Amino acid sequence: MPATRSSSAGAVWAILRKECRSEWRTRYGLNSALLFAVTTLTSISFVVGKIADRTDILAALLWIVLVFAALASLAHTFVREVEGHTMTMLRLVASPTAIALGKLGFNLLFLGVLEAVTVPLFLVLVGGPPLHWDRFLAVLGLGSVALAAAATLVGAVIAQTRGRGALFAAVSLPILLPVLAGAVSGTRGQWNGAPIGAELRLLGAYAAALLGASLILYDHLWEE
C-alpha cells in the first residue's frame, strides 16, 4: 500500500529530524565525541609525531580513534529516550522499525560529521594523504554503515537493560571486531597500493547482512 509506505517514510524522516534537533539543542553527544577524537589525536601526535610510512599502525590508530569516539555517543540515541522517559511517547507516534530507522539515519549522519572533522585532522597530524581517495572513502563509508547498523541495534537492546553504559561497549565491540579488522586491513592496503577488493566486499556484505537482520528484528525491540 503506497499510503502506508509514504506515511512510514514520513515517520522515519520525522524521527531523523527530531534526533538532529534534540542533538543540536545540547550538542552533548557530538561535543563529547569530537572532544574525545581530538584529545586522542593530539596525544597520539604528541607521542609518535608523523608516522606516514608506518601504514599498519596508521590504519589501526585511525579506526580505533573513530570507533571509540563514536561508540559512547551512538548508544546515546536510545538511552536518552529511556532516561528522559520519552520512549513511550515516541512509540505512540511511530512503529519500532520507523523509530530505529530514523535513529540509524541519525547515527550515520553523526558518524559522517565526526569523520569529517577527525579524518582530515588525523591525516594532517599523524599520517599522510591517502594514495587513492576513492578506495579510502569507500572503506570509510562501508565501515561507517556497518558501525552504525550494529550500534543502532545493540543500542536499542542495551537501553532496556541494567547498567546500560558499561554494557554497550562490551556487547557491541565483539560484533564490530570483524568490521574493525576489515576496515583496518583495507585502509592499510590502500596506503600500500595493494588491491583491497576483498576487504571492500567483506565490509559491504557484513554491512548488508547487519542491515538486513536489523530490518527484520527492529519490530521486536519493544513490547510491553
Added chain:
Amino acid sequence: MIWKVFLFAWIAAGMLAGFLWAPVVPVLGATTRVFYFHFPAALVTTLAFGWSMVHSALYLARRDLTHDDHAAGAADLGLLFCVVATISGSMWARAMWGAYWNWDPRETSVFFLLLIYAAYLALRAAIDGETRRARLAAIYSCVAFVTVPFLIFVVPRIYFSLHPDPLFGRRGKPDIDPRIMLVAAWMFAGFTALFFWLLSLRVRLGRVERRALKGMA
C-alpha cells in the same frame, strides 16, 4: 541412564580407536589425534550457535519460553565447545607452527566468535524479567549468528591462513586416510549426542526453575 553409559562407551571407543587403530599422518605424527577433538568440537560449535539462533527466531515468532531455554542453553554449550576447539587447536598450533597463538585468520575469527557469545551471556545477565530477557537476548542471538558465516567461512578464505582446509574446502576431495575420517565422524556423532544430552538437561532445568518460581509466587 543406559544412554549415558552408551554415550560414555561410544566416545571412549572413539578415543581408543584414534590412538590404537587409525594411522597417523606422516608430517603431523602424533598430533594427528588432536583432530579427533578439534574437528568435532568446531563442528558442534557451529551447530550449537545455529541451534541457538533458530530457537531465538522461534521465540520471537511464538513467545514460548521453552525456545528461550533452548537458545540460552545452546549458546552456553556452544561457547564450551568453542573453548574446546580453541584450546585443542592452540595445542596443535604449538606443535606444528611453534606458537600457541599467532593471530592466524582462523584463530582470529574463532576468538571473535568467543567474544560475541560471551557478550550474549553478559547481556542475558543484565536484563530483568524473563520475557524481556528472552526477547532481547533472542534479538542479539540472531544478530550474533549473522557474523558466524563471515567468521567461519569468509574471513579465513579472504586472508592467507596456515590452517588446513576444512573438509568442505574449496579443493576437491580431502586426501585423508578413510580410517581417520571414520574416527573423526564417530567422534562427531559422539560430541553431537553429548551436546544434545547436555542441552536437554539445561532445558529441563529451566522448566523446573520456572515451575518452582511459580510455586513460590
